[in-house]
Amino acid sequence: MTKYRVATALILIISALLAFFIYRTEVRESRYDLKLGLDLSGGTHLVYDADVIKVAEGEIEDAMQTLRDVIERRVNLFGVSEPIVQTESGLGVSGEVEHRLIIELPGVTDINEAIRRIGETPTLEFKLQKSDTEAEALIESFQRQNGTTTDPELLQDLIDDLYTDTGLTGRFLSRAQVVFDPTTNAPIVQITFNDEGAALFEKITRENKGKILSIFLDGVPISEPVIQEEIKGGTAVITGSFTAVEAKDLARNLNYGALPLPIELVNTQTIGPSLGRNALTAGVKAGIAGFVLVALFMILWYRLPGLIAVISLITYLILSIAFYKLFGITITAAGLAGLVLSLGIAIDANVLIFERYKEGHAKGIYGAEGWQEAFSRAWLAIRDGNVTGIISAVVLYYSGTFLTQSFALTLGLGIIISMFTAITITRTFLLALNIKGVTPTSRFLLGNGINLTPKA
Amino acid sequence: MFITSHRKFFVTLTIVFVVLSIGSLLFKGIPVGIEFKGGSIIEMSYESLPDKTALEAELQKSFESFSLRQIGEKGYALRTNALNQEGQEQAIQALTLGETIPGTVERVSDIGPTIGAELQKKAWIAILIVSVLIVLYVAFAFRGSAHGVSGWTYGWVTIVTLLHDVIVPAGIFVWYSASTGAELDVLAIMAMLAILGYSVNDTVVIFDRVRENLRLNEENNKREPFEETVGKSLSQSLTRSINTSVTTALVLVAIFFLGSASTKAFSFFLLMGVIAGSYSTICFAAPLLTWFKRKEVKK
Numbered sequence: 001m002t003k004y005r006v007a008t009a010l011i012l013i014i015s016a017l018l019a020f021f022i023y024r025t026e027v028r029e030s031r032y033d034l035k036l037g038l039d040l041s042g043g044t045h046l047v048y049d050a051d052v053i054k055v056a057e058g059e060i061e062d063a064m065q066t067l068r069d070v071i072e073r074r075v076n077l078f079g080v081s082e083p084i085v086q087t088e089s090g091l092g093v094s095g096e097v098e099h100r101l102i103i104e105l106p107g108v109t110d111i112n113e114a115i116r117r118i119g120e121t122p123t124l125e126f127k128l129q130k131s132d133t134e135a136e137a138l139i140e141s142f143q144r145q146n147g148t149t150t151d152p153e154l155l156q157d158l159i160d161d162l163y164t165d166t167g168l169t170g171r172f173l174s175r176a177q178v179v180f181d182p183t184t185n186a187p188i189v190q191i192t193f194n195d196e197g198a199a200l201f202e203k204i205t206r207e208n209k210g211k212i213l214s215i216f217l218d219g220v221p222i223s224e225p226v227i228q229e230e231i232k233g234g235t236a237v238i239t240g241s242f243t244a245v246e247a248k249d250l251a252r253n254l255n256y257g258a259l260p261l262p263i264e265l266v267n268t269q270t271i272g273p274s275l276g277r278n279a280l281t282a283g284v285k286a287g288i289a290g291f292v293l294v295a296l297f298m299i300l301w302y303r304l305p306g307l308i309a310v311i312s313l314i315t316y317l318i319l320s321i322a323f324y325k326l327f328g329i330t331i332t333a334a335g336l337a338g339l340v341l342s343l344g345i346a347i348d349a350n351v352l353i354f355e356r357y358k359e360g361h362a363k364g365i366y367g368a369e370g371w372q373e374a375f376s377r378a379w380l381a382i383r384d385g386n387v388t389g390i391i392s393a394v395v396l397y398y399s400g401t402f403l404t405q406s407f408a409l410t411l412g413l414g415i416i417i418s419m420f421t422a423i424t425i426t427r428t429f430l431l432a433l434n435i436k437g438v439t440p441t442s443r444f445l446l447g448n449g450i451n452l453t454p455k456a
Numbered sequence: 457m458f459i460t461s462h463r464k465f466f467v468t469l470t471i472v473f474v475v476l477s478i479g480s481l482l483f484k485g486i487p488v489g490i491e492f493k494g495g496s497i498i499e500m501s502y503e504s505l506p507d508k509t510a511l512e513a514e515l516q517k518s519f520e521s522f523s524l525r526q527i528g529e530k531g532y533a534l535r536t537n538a539l540n541q542e543g544q545e546q547a548i549q550a551l552t553l554g555e556t557i558p559g560t561v562e563r564v565s566d567i568g569p570t571i572g573a574e575l576q577k578k579a580w581i582a583i584l585i586v587s588v589l590i591v592l593y594v595a596f597a598f599r600g601s602a603h604g605v606s607g608w609t610y611g612w613v614t615i616v617t618l619l620h621d622v623i624v625p626a627g628i629f630v631w632y633s634a635s636t637g638a639e640l641d642v643l644a645i646m647a648m649l650a651i652l653g654y655s656v657n658d659t660v661v662i663f664d665r666v667r668e669n670l671r672l673n674e675e676n677n678k679r680e681p682f683e684e685t686v687g688k689s690l691s692q693s694l695t696r697s698i699n700t701s702v703t704t705a706l707v708l709v710a711i712f713f714l715g716s717a718s719t720k721a722f723s724f725f726l727l728m729g730v731i732a733g734s735y736s737t738i739c740f741a742a743p744l745l746t747w748f749k750r751k752e753v754k755k
Contacts, residue, residue, distance in 0.1 A: 039718065047571070098574075111564060112541055265540075266568035275499070275562040279716035286719075290710035294703050301699065334643055337719045340711055341650070341726070344704030351703065352661075355696040381664050384597055385657035391589045392653030396646055399582035404646050411650065 004432035011425055015315045018322045025325060032325040036106075037332030037406060040280045042273030043106035044114050048263040050099045064089070064099055067263070071101060082106060101263060111270045126204070127163035129212040129224065135162050163214060168200050176251040178244070179237075187247035188237050198234025206230040223250060283336035290340050291317075294347055302354050308429045309350035309422075316346050316421040320414060329413075335406035342414025345389065349422030352378045352385075371430050375423065382419065389415045461687065463743030470740045474620055477627020484630050489641035492576045494569030496539045499562040500551045501531040506559075508532070514550040525637060527717070531562065538568050579645045583622075586652050591615050594656065598663060609748050610663050614656060617741045621655040622648060624736075625728035632724055643722035650726060654704070655733030658697055659741045665689035666745065683746040690742045701734035 025032040038045050050067060052060050064087045072085040084104040089097055108114050130138070142158050149155070175192040193201050204213070205227050215223045295313070298306035320339065324331065331339075357374035365373060393412030396404050490497055508524060511532065515522055522536040534547060544564060552559045595611035626648075632638060666689040673680055705727060712723040 049570075109561075112545075115541065267571050268564065268566045270561070270564040272560060272562040274501075274560075279718060282714060282716040283719070286711045286713075286715035289714050290707035293706040293710060297703060297706060333716050333718050334646065334722070337643075337711055337715065337722065340707055340715075341704070344700075344707040345654075347703045348657075348700040351696060351699045355693075355699075358695075359692075381661050384660050384664065387593060388590050388656045388660070389650075389653040391593065392586050392649045395582050395586045395589070396649050399578050399585070404642060407643075407646050 004428050007428045008432040011315065011428060015318050018318050022318065022321050022325065034321075034325055035328055035330040036276075036280070037330050037335065038104055038106060038269070038276070039271050039333050040276045040283075040331065040336075041106050042109065042271050042276035043104065044108045044111050045267075045269040046103040046105075046111075046115065046265065047267035048101040048103070049266045050101055050263050052099055060099065064101075067101060071103065075103065075105065100266075107273070109270055109272060111268060115265065115268075125216040126166050126168040127214050127216055127221075128166055128204070128208055129214055130162055130164060131211070138162060163216075166200075166204050166213075168197065168204060173197065178247045178251045187244045189247050189251045190235060190237050193234040195234070198232075201234060201236065202230065202232050205236075279333045280336075283333055283340070287336070287340045287343070290343055294343060298347060298350075302351075304433075305350075305354050305357070305430065308433070309347060309354070309426060312350065312421050312426040312429065313343065313346055315425050316418055317343070319421065320410075320417055323413065323417065324410075329409060330406060331410070332406040334404070335410045338407040338410030339414060342411055342418060345386075345411075345415060346418030346422065348385070349378075349382045349418060350426055352381055353422070353426065368431055371427070375427055379423070382422070386415050386419055461683070463683075463746055466739045466743050467747065470620060470736065473624050473627075477624045477630075480627045480630040481623075484634065486626070486630050486633055486640045487637075489639035489644075490535065490565065490567050490572070491642050492572050492579070492640070494538050494567050494572035496534075496536050496544065496547070496564070496566045498534045498544065498547050498551065498564050499527065499531055500534075500548075500559045501562050502557065502559045503530070505530050505532075506553065506557050510553065511551060514553055515547070518546050518550060539566055575642065579642075582645070582649060583652070586649050587615075587618060590618070590652060590656050594660060594663075597660070598667065609745070613741050613745050613748060614659060616744060617659055617736045618652060618656065620736045620740060621651055621729060621733050624732045625651065625725055628728045628732075629721075629725055633721075638721040638724070641721060643719065644725050647722045647725040647729065651729030651733060654730065655736065658701070658733055658737040661697060662689060662693050662737060662742055663745075665693050686742055686746045690738065694738065697734060697737055701730055704730050 021032075026034065050064065052063065068085055068087050072083075075083045075085055083106070084102070086102045088100045088102055103114075105114055129135075138158070138161050142154075142161075146154055173191060174194045174197070177190055178187055179190050180186065181188050208227050209229060211227055212224050213227050214221045215225075291313070295310045298309050300306070302309065320342070323329070329335075353371075353374050356378045357370050360370040360373050390412055393408045393415065396408035397412065505526075508526065512524055515524065515534070519536055522534060525533050525535070527533045532551065534551060536543075536547065539547060544566065548561060549555065591611050591614055594614045595607045597607075598610040599607040629638075629640070629644075633640075666686055669685050669689050672678075673685065708723050708727040708730065711719055712727060715723060
């Protein structure tokens with residue numbers, strides 16, 4: 001029995017620590033902030049359908065990846081905190097596989113602005129780096145004017161000044177691919193221009209041997225090779241110390257300098273921040289009310305064991321919330337409902353155990369022995385019942401949208417964690433108490449029902 | 457036991473409920489949310505609520521079919537077919553009477569019809585899969601002809617009970633949505649799936665008891681008519697069954713009354729499901745089980 005008392009103390013201490021952890025990480029900005037879904041934090045959710053008709057079967061995956069990367073780069077320029085850009089593919093109505101791009105922008109409420117910026121065509125530019133002397137002069141004059149400023153706009157201007165436009169852009173690129181240098185076996189990227197581009201390229205390389213030709217993608221230089229000789233025929237190689245992966249990425253980005261696939265907006269959602277906040281407050285209120293109602297019922301009906309069950313329920317809540325934080329699980333309004341619902345389910349297991357104990361009590365088996373009996377006999381019913389709940393949760397998770405996934409997660413997790421708390425924690429607490437149930441008081445405490453006369 | 461000895465009455469009563477519900481569904485139907493049929497919802501909140509007819513007149517200039525409904529005390533929700541950006545701007549213009557009335561856009565949802573149809577299909581498939589898995593699980597958990605009752609008997613009774621547990625709440629929901637304008641949205645489908653999992657839970661407990669009592673009878677060489685065994689199992693599990701439903705119902709009531717607007721229809725559906733599930737376990741599954749297997753269990 002002592003071991004149960006020790007275990008009880010341990011459980012209470014750990015719960016208190018976790019509760020403190022939850023409190024600290026919510027009150028201050030922390031890595032372990034509870035992640036809120038868009039419908040609770042406000043923001044924009046966009047779904048684009050990608051048209052893959054013109055893409056060969058094996059290349060779809062790559063194209064979608066590139067699409068995702070390009071869009072993510074653009075989204076990051078918004079300065080949104082924690083945007084989500086994901087690809088998704090699933091069976092559509094007609095039986096074909098649909099490929100989608102999902103973008104979530106927490107806090108962004110100007111949906112038109114978001115859509116406009118995402119739809120912009122990116123630019124692939126070839127620029128010449130100015131000579132060292134020119135560059136130095138420019139930097140000096142910049143510093144004279146602006147000191148050691150860190151203003152991003154001014155710095156961007158400076159960087160732009162250090163390069164000269166050549167007029168050669170991604171419009172003229174027809175193909176890029178990774179090849180391996182025949183002598184060194186190093187990966188290099190071979191690019192091919194169309195006729196117009198080839199001519200322009202020839203001119204640039206003829207006039208600028210020895211200079212650096214920088215390749216800009218979306219305003220950022222991604223490669224700066226040295227022009228070694230005049231290049232005719234419109235094919236060039238970009239050498240550098242690439243790893244195979246880097247070369248592949250570069251080739252891919254060059255190929256798909258513009259959006260690789262035509263995309264069409266099929267679904268938009270914007271939630272204003274006050275709506276989100278209201279939903280959150282409402283959900284929390286409902287949770288507290290639900291908890292209080294259940295606690296009252298349990299204590300009134302099951303008396304002392306009911307009180308134990310309520311304490312065990314508190315531990316369950318603390319464990320669940322700590323779990324969400326540690327594993328970065330996003331909570332939506334539906335997810336919150338799932339958590340509150342799981343309170344009811346968590347209590348169920350306790351009710352099962354108490355009912356079994358009541359039978360033993362009626363037959364004259366009290367105290368620790370009675371509880372052991374109750375636990376072992378109730379376990380099968382608990383297990384079977386929760387399995388069906390978990391089946392539902394799993395199917396919900398894989399068959400739905402992001403919204404249903406949140407609900408399925410909190411519900412499924414709730415079932416699993418509650419199995420643990422009911423069986424382990426409730427059991428430990430009850431066995432630690434070790435009330436034999438022989439005196440009338442203790443029989444009252446362990447009896448149940450609303451009537452006040454203890455059952456014999 | 458009261459219920460099993462009046463099984464004919466209870467089974468008939470339940471069938472009446474089911475028929476009434478099916479009738480409601482067929483004749484009145486439930487409005488389906490935009491996530492399933494595609495469309496747009498724009499929610500605006502105002503400092504002072506403008507006149508509805510004025511807004512509707514303005515909207516009629518650009519939109520053929522729409523519905524404007526008041527939400528809360530200071531807002532309207534506009535429902536139309538799917539709108540592109542232009543359409544949305546037009547709608548927002550109309551809702552503010554050409555920007556003469558200050559209003560805040562609280563929420564904009566636009567769903568293309570293909571996504572809607574796709575979601576519908578997914579929903580049906582999900583319901584089907586969960587039902588099949590659950591029935592298989594019950595048949596498996598009660599496998600073999602344990603003590604004279606085969607696993608499939610339990611399985612069939614479970615199927616019928618499940619059907620009841622989905623149809624009757626849906627039937628009640630028809631009337632709820634008729635009076636509040638609630639729609640069947642993705643969350644309601646989730647509620648349906650949750651009901652499936654939860655209600656079977658309840659039924660399995662009774663079956664568990666029946667099996668245990670059958671086993672005890674065998675061990676003690678006791679001959680007892682099956683209906684008495686079931687009746688006994690039912691009264692033994694009655695408190696447990698009701699109490700677990702009560703605790704879940706309490707929680708759902710809290711969500712329904714205090715939770716956010718988006719979870720109202722969902723919690724209502726689930727609440728009805730829990731009540732129906734509890735009812736069906738006690739007054740339907742048990743008597744039905746007796747009906748299926750009216751033979752004495754021999755040693």
